[in-house]
Amino acid sequence: MEKNKYFIDDFTDCEWPAAVPQDQPTFHHPTGHNPPLLSEDYNSGDDDDDSQCPDDVPEVNLKNVLTGIVAIVTGRNKDTTQHTLPASNLAFIGSGKDGDTYVHPSVYIPSAPPLLEPTGVNYNAYKQVLEAEPPDWLRDSTAKVCMQCSAPFTALTRGRHHCRFCGGIFCRACSKGRCLLPVKFRERNPQRVCDTCYDMLDPLQGVLINTISNAVQVAKHDVMDWTCTRGWLNLPVGLSMEHEIYKSSNTLRNYCQVARLNPERSIPAAVLKGAKGLAILTVAKAGMLLTYKLGTGLVMSRRADGSWSAPSAIISAGLGWGPQVGGELMDFIIVLHDFKAVKTFCSRMHFSLGAGCSAAAGPVGRVLEADLRAGDKGSGMCYTYSCSKGAFVGVSLEGNIVATRMDTNLQFYGDPYLTTGDILLGTVDRPKAAEPLYAALEDLYSRLVC
Known part of the structure; x- marks a missing residue:
C-alpha cells in the first residue's frame, strides 16, 4: 500500500518570526541535540547553575505551614504595590440581543499561521523542525535527575517522562505540553514533549493541525449494513x-x-x-x-x-x-x-x-x-x-x-x-x-x- 504523502502548498502570506542568522549561537538541548534557535529568550544549557532549580527552597514543616495559613487569613501575603496595567482593547468582545457577551470569531483562529512559504525565509527557519526524524529514546537508567530542572526522580512524586520529540528524560513539571509532531514521526495524536521542544513546535501547530491531525483524514469506516x-x-x-x-x-x-x-x-x-x-x-x-x-x-x-x-x-x-x-x-x-x-x-x-x-x-x-x-x-x-x-x-x-x-x-x-x-x-x-x-x-x- 502506498504511503501517505503530505505536502505543504498553496500557502498564504503570514507574519512569522525572522529567520535565525547564521552567526547566531545554537541552543544546546539537555539531551545533546541542537535544535534551531527560534527565540533569543532560550537559555543555553551551558549556563551557570543559577538556571537550575534554586537550592534555597523553603523547608516544609508544621511551623511554615501554620505561618502561611495565618498570612492568608489575615491578608498579609497580599502585595501592596500598585501595578499600573496598560489599557486593554476589548473590541473583540461583542454583546448579543439577549444580553450575553460573545467573542469575535477571529479569536478562535489558531495563533500560528495555517501555512508556510516553502521558498521563503520563514520556511527555512523551521525546515529543520518540520523535517526532523524520530529520536532514539534514552534509557531510563541514563538520567537520575530531570534534564531540565535537575530535580532527582522519585518513585511517587516525580516520575520519569520521555520527550517524544528529542527523546530526553524529564519530570512531569518540565514536560506538561502536548503537541502534534512532524510527518516523519507518523503520529496523529498530540504527544508529550519537554518545555524546550514545546516552544519550538508550538508555532508550527497550525500547519500540523491542517495536515496530519485525525480531523483532516478521510473516514476509514463507512460500511453500515448487515455485512459489518x-x-x-x-x-x-x-x-x-x-x-x-x-x-x-x-x-x-x-x-x-x-x-x-x-x-x-x-x-x-x-x-x-x-x-x-x-x-x-x-x-x-x-x-x-x-x-x-x-x-x-x-x-x-x-x-x-x-x-x-x-x-x-x-x-x-x-x-x-x-x-x-x-x-x-x-x-x-x-x-x-x-x-x-x-x-x-x-x-x-x-x-x-x-x-x-x-x-x-x-x-x-x-x-x-x-x-x-x-x-x-x-x-x-x-x-x-x-x-x-x-x-x-x-x-x-x-x-x-x-x-x-x-x-x-x-x-x-x-x-x-x-x-x-x-x-x-x-x-x-x-x-x-x-x-x-x-x-x-x-x-x-x-x-x-x-
Whole structure:
C-alpha cells in the first residue's frame, strides 16, 4: 500500500518570526541535540547553575505551614504595590440581543499561521523542525535527575517522562505540553514533549493541525449494513472520535429506516426544523428497580446558515429509579430545541433530570424521555428519541451526568486550546473525518423534513 504523502502548498502570506542568522549561537538541548534557535529568550544549557532549580527552597514543616495559613487569613501575603496595567482593547468582545457577551470569531483562529512559504525565509527557519526524524529514546537508567530542572526522580512524586520529540528524560513539571509532531514521526495524536521542544513546535501547530491531525483524514469506516457487525450493533463506549462518528452515523441511518417503516414513531418534522443542535449517544442500561446507565456519543449545533458544526465528544453516566427490570442497549437522539440547551452542552459537565418510559423486546424497542439539563453555561429543555435492543420494561425517574471528553477532542483536533464552545459555537471547520456523519444528517432531514 502506498504511503501517505503530505505536502505543504498553496500557502498564504503570514507574519512569522525572522529567520535565525547564521552567526547566531545554537541552543544546546539537555539531551545533546541542537535544535534551531527560534527565540533569543532560550537559555543555553551551558549556563551557570543559577538556571537550575534554586537550592534555597523553603523547608516544609508544621511551623511554615501554620505561618502561611495565618498570612492568608489575615491578608498579609497580599502585595501592596500598585501595578499600573496598560489599557486593554476589548473590541473583540461583542454583546448579543439577549444580553450575553460573545467573542469575535477571529479569536478562535489558531495563533500560528495555517501555512508556510516553502521558498521563503520563514520556511527555512523551521525546515529543520518540520523535517526532523524520530529520536532514539534514552534509557531510563541514563538520567537520575530531570534534564531540565535537575530535580532527582522519585518513585511517587516525580516520575520519569520521555520527550517524544528529542527523546530526553524529564519530570512531569518540565514536560506538561502536548503537541502534534512532524510527518516523519507518523503520529496523529498530540504527544508529550519537554518545555524546550514545546516552544519550538508550538508555532508550527497550525500547519500540523491542517495536515496530519485525525480531523483532516478521510473516514476509514463507512460500511453500515448487515455485512459489518458495527452496522447493526453499536457498542456503548467509543474509544475515539472516529468511533463516535461511526456510531452516530449508524444511529441516524437506523432511525431513518425505522421512521420510513413506522412514520408515526419518527421525530416530528416541526421538532427537527426547530432543532438548534443534536446529541447522539449509545447507552447501556441494566438493573431492577435501580438501574445503571453508561454510554458515549457526540454533540453538534446548527449554525445560523443551516450548516452543522464540528462534533464534540461526550460521555454520560446515570441512575434510574422506578418499577423497571431488564437490560437494554439504547441509541439516543437528543434534540436541542434552543441555544440555551446548546450552551448547556458547552459546559465541561452538566446534569439532567427527567422521566421516561422504556419498552424493549428483542432487536427493536422504544424509549421516550423529556428532561431538564443544567450546567455552568446555562440550562435548557431537551427531547429524547431513541431505539433500543434487549429485554426491558418499566417507568422510571432518570438522573444523568454528561461530561465533555476533552482528551478525545484533543486527540481528534490536535489543538490543546480548543474548547467545547469553540467547536459548537465558534468557527471550527467541518472535519473531513466526519463526512459520513454529515451525509447521515442530510439523509435524515431529506426523509423526515421534506
